Amino acid sequence: LTGAQDGSVRMFEWTRPQQLVCFRQAGNARVTRMYFNSQGNKCGVADGEGFLSIWQVNQTTSNPKPYLSWQCHSKTTSDFAFITSSSLVATSGQSNDNRNVCLWDTLVSSGNSLVHAFTCHDHGATVLQYAPKHQLLISGGRKGYICIFDIRQRQILYTFQAHESAVKALALEPSEDYFVTGSAE
Numbered sequence: 001l002t003g004a005q006d007g008s009v010r011m012f013e014w015t016r017p018q019q020l021v022c023f024r025q026a027g028n029a030r031v032t033r034m035y036f037n038s039q040g041n042k043c044g045v046a047d048g049e050g051f052l053s054i055w056q057v058n059q060t061t062s063n064p065k066p067y068l069s070w071q072c073h074s075k076t077t078s079d080f081a082f083i084t085s086s087s088l089v090a091t092s093g094q095s096n097d098n099r100n101v102c103l104w105d106t107l108v109s110s111g112n113s114l115v116h117a118f119t120c121h122d123h124g125a126t127v128l129q130y131a132p133k134h135q136l137l138i139s140g141g142r143k144g145y146i147c148i149f150d151i152r153q154r155q156i157l158y159t160f161q162a163h164e165s166a167v168k169a170l171a172l173e174p175s176e177d178y179f180v181t182g183s184a185e
Contacts, residue, residue: 001034001036001043003031003033003034003045004026004030004031005030005031006026006027006028006030007024007025007026007027007028007029007030007031007047008022008024008025008026008028008031009022009023009024009031009034009045010022010023011023011043011057021059021061021062021063021064022062022063023043023045023053023055023063023064023066024045024053025063028047029047029048029049029051030047030048031045031046031047031048032046032047032048032076032077032078032079033045033046033077033078033079033080034046035080035081035082036057037082037086038082038086039085039086040057041056041057041058042054042055042056042057042082042086043055043057044080044082044089046072046077046078046079046080046091046093047076047077048076048077049071049076050071050072050073050074050075050076050077050093050094050095051069051070051071051072051077052068052069052070052072052077052080052089052091052104053066053068053069054066054067054068054069054089054106055067068106068110070104070110070113072091072093072102072104073091073093073094073095073099073100073102073124074094074095074096074097075093075094075095075096075124076093076094076124077091077092077093078092078093078094078124078125078126078127078128079091079092079093079125079126079127079128080092080128081128081129081130081137082130083103083130083132083151084132086106087105087106087107088103088104088105088106088115089103089104089106090102090103090104090128090130090137090151091104091128092121092124092125092126092127092128092139093124093125094123094124094125094142095124097119098119098120098121098122099117099118099119100118100119100120100121100124100125100139100141101117101118101120101121101125101128101137101139101147101149102114102115102116102117102118103115103116103117103151103154115154116154118147118149118156120139120141120145120147120156120159121139121141121142121143121145121147122141122142122143123141123142123143124141124142125139125140125141125142125147126140126141126142126166126167126168127139127140127167127168127169127170128140128170129170129171129172129179131172131176131179132176133175133176134176135150135151135152136148136149136150136151136157137149137151138170138172138179139170140162140166140167140168140169140170140181141166141167142166142167143161143166144161144162144163144164144165144166144167144183145159145160145161145162145167146158146159146160146161146162146167146181147159162181162183163181163183163184163185164183164185165183165184165185166183166184167181167182167183168182168183168184169181169182170182
């Protein structure tokens with residue numbers, strides 16, 4: 001799966017030189033993040049205008065429409081994570097009201113899909129990591145802060161400053177005993 005500054009999203013197969021599917025054409029908002037769900041049957045694309053779109057991967061048309069597309073953040077959606085069986089999605093980004101980390105239910109109508117919004121990360125959340133074993137979300141922000149959320153209780157557990165500049169990367173060790181942060185500096 002490839003995403004570009006021009007907003008295009010294309011899917012390729014290792015053994016074929018041509019694209020299999022073009023999910024988005026050029027001329028859309030820049031792609032900020034893309035992932036497949038753990039089952040590999042869905043892919044999601046976040047963009048610079050705050051939208052998250054999700055497609056079924058096994059499309060037979062060359063330019064399919066997403067089965068879900070909604071504006072998660074008013075300015076930008078920088079990252080997202082499929083939670084559990086992909087019916088719950090977490091997003092990070094920047095919103096005018098500082099709801100910069102949100103949980104969404106993909107099985108309900110778009111008007112009721114926001115499950116919970118966390119007010120955190122002044123100037124926006126840049127990255128997000130899901131820890132399934134502990135049911136935690138870890139987010140990094142533009143000011144170098146890390147927030148850890150319990151998604152079962154829907155509350156912030158910890159907040160601390162890890163860096164002096166924006167957190168650009170989060171990695172979770174497989175046993176979930178440690179996580180690593182990387183910053184713009």
